[in-house]
Amino acid sequence: MTTLFRRSSSLARLATTHIDTNVCPLSRSLRRSIARTAYHPASTIRTYSTVKPGDPKDGKNLNANTGGKQVTRDGSRPGKPARGFESLYSDAGPLSHRGASDAKQQTDSPQMSMLTKEEQEALDSLLSTIRKGLPASDANAVEKSFEEFKRKGIPSEVREVMENLKNRPLDIASAAKLVSWTGRLAREQASKRIAEESKGFVGPKSGEEKQGKKEKSKGDDKKKPGEMNFKEFTAKLDTGTFLATAFVAYLLYRTVMPSENSKDITFQEFKTTFFDKGLVDKLTVINRHRVRVDLHREATGRMYPESPAQHGNFRYYFSIGSVEAFERQLEDVQNSLGIPSSERIPVSYVNETGWINVLMPLAPTILFVLSIYWFSRRAGGGGASGSSGIFGIGKSKAKKFNHETEVQVRFKDVAGMDEAKQEIMEFVSFLKTPDQYQRLGAKIPRGALLSGPPGTGKTLLAKATAGESQVPFFSISGSEFVEIFVGVGASRVRDLFQNARKNAPCIIFIDEIDAVGKARGKGGFSGGNDEREGTLNQILTEMDGFNTTEQVVVLAGTNRPDVLDQALLRPGRFDRHIAIDRPTTEGRKQVFLVHLGKIVTSEDMDHLTGRLAALTPGFSGADIANCVNEAALIAARTSADKVTMTHFEQAIERVIGGLEKKSLVLNPEEKRTVAYHEAGHAICGWFFKYADPLLKVSIIPRGRGTLGYAQYLPQGDAYLMNVNQLMDRMAMTLAGRVSEELHFDTVTSGASDDFNKVTRMATAMVTKWGMSSKIGYLFYEDDQQQQLHKPFSEATAQNIDSEVRRIIDDAYKQCRDLLTEKKKEIGLVAEELLSKEVIGRDDLVRILGKRPFDENKEFSKYFDGTGGKSAPPPPPQELIDPPPVGGGPNVPTPGVAIQRIWDRRGDLSS
């Protein structure tokens, strides 16, 4: 028995097969042979309902009157429709039969009944249908069983039940008999198959069996020789079995409840065809508007041999206007036929509720439940841990990457952050060779926090760590923990860590951890029960919960490490803090090199990467990747064979400045102002020692509201700036406005951004960098929250104001002196710009002569002698808007901050 249950899949299939064989063919022949098989010589035909069928008196009466032939009350011969009601007997009519069936063969054996030819054919047709839906192996099993039935037949008892079903509805006893026989047959078949298989199973022969043995031997090597070889089977219902069972159930249903088991007739038809002939047994008024006619089946069968009315479930119906009218009509008819009141047709009244009527009140509830289910599935869709729907809401949404197939990133793909790679390498070696650390009693850091501006490669580095370690990688964003339901975040964290532990060794990467890891009690957290606080607490708990041998490493990425809760950063949680800044020139070269690997170009790689790196100060890895891709797209658009330097430069320009706005046409006066404004900047950049020389200036309007832009070549990656450099840069920034003043009667709003930069620089010099003798060596945080309560006195505030003003005035004077001296040169540059709209470094060399200071060697290598084809624009807006200048643990050094401010200068947007 146990073996049988182990083989439940086969059993189910075999059971299905038996049911098929028992039911399907019979159901078909059954319907076809209803009329014939239901015809048994009945002893009598009832005359009226009060006389029971088979009453010999009625039969005698009829036979006596007709000489032994069956006649009706009106004297017409049975088997022929009354005039005007032929349609009732036609093929489509209510009394038509549905095909004759052959006489079935009787079995040789008293227990088994052989299948008729028709039944065998039905079996074959069912098999061909099943074959389409089942896998070949399953279909073969079904076929074998079918063959067996064809050969041996079905038990006579089953046959008996099926026969009975033709005349009366399925009762519980018959159903039980059927089920018990079907089960018995299924078991017999199953045990027979098992016996056959175990007989043939003497040792692994086929490749499949060998493989099976190999796999088994892994877990069970101790099997003794001679021990029985039991094959284990998983208990599961496959789709094929399910479909076949459903199909068979449908057939059984159709057998018991044929769809055409009723026919509507008129009162007139009822009267002439049945009532007048004494065939009506009883009438039932349903819901006061419909009457069901129950006939004497045997009598009807004799009179109308082809009528379906002999079938147990078949009924005629007719409609009535009202119960009163119907009763009157019936009484009249019975009176006219002279039926004594004691023998009148009984009429009963019922109220029946159809399935539809039962379901209708439930429809809104069902719809509601279904829609909630649907919405929850949509909301929870895409859960990588296989969870979806409302029941999977607490499941983690982390995407799991398979290290063998999906995480193909390696450290070589992450360019320009050698120190960060070095730091994180330790995690790789821990995940690869944990023994080396555990042997010496070392505790491995639990996690590392990767912080830095967007697109600098934090996720990439985490992926590379997983790729190098060859372990699974769970990636999730902090915001994915947060849901409107309280407790969901914490539950997702639990689920994530649980999954990770199951897959250890592995790496979890939580991107944008600041979404849930903000310092508690500060902005964002409203109270002790805040959902995010709960989520953070769960992260803290889970990270504590690892034991030292659990090889689960948690990496997290954030752009705002300063807002994180200190508890997250303490040793034992995110032990390592790895700051990843935008790449330096050398870093950019390497990032370009990585991304240029897939690009078709014939440029000299060294020169190309060097030049592109010089053109893209302040770019992150993601910007660089975007530029390279954009260049390839531009080249493809122009049907070029390969990507050239011009394509790259256009791409950089497009990425930063946006698309050229051809539709935005400046009027000549505006254009002139822009040209003189830019020329002022260019002259200062050329003649101030510490300013940056111009690379390119354009007065073509672009997206993002810019009327033009200029790019200046920084003197390298500066991290510190002295007062002279700052003054020169401020003077150069003011040059646009000064040039306007010198050349026009009035000034424009175009310099507002320049003033913003200058003010920020001067303020930082005074309040942070100790560059004002009057304020001294003080540092005042540039904190928004201190707007109302300044950390300095009113007198200090006035001093700061006056010092900032003095510095800017100095810069202005320095600028004005130079531009007054070089007024003619400004004119030359501006006119050149007006005529060409875009001028480059070479144009300046031509107009102004060589710059009178030593150039940065690295840059001149890439820009001198190239025909001034470069097109470097300012870095993107979001990159340039730096955090408060200077100070703070995560704020770049002053030099870098200024560098960024400087990078954006030249933008003429209002």
Ligand SMILES: Nc1ncnc2c1ncn2[C@@H]1O[C@H](COP(=O)(O)OP(=O)(O)OP(=O)(O)O)[C@@H](O)[C@H]1O
């Ligand atoms: N150092 C790098 N070397 C090569 N490619 C890089 C580098 N940094 C960034 N990239 C490119 O930029 C893309 C985006 O990087 P990534 O998603 O790692 O940035 P991130 O720092 O995680 O950004 P965010 O903070 O917005 O999540 C990478 O897929 C890669 O193509």
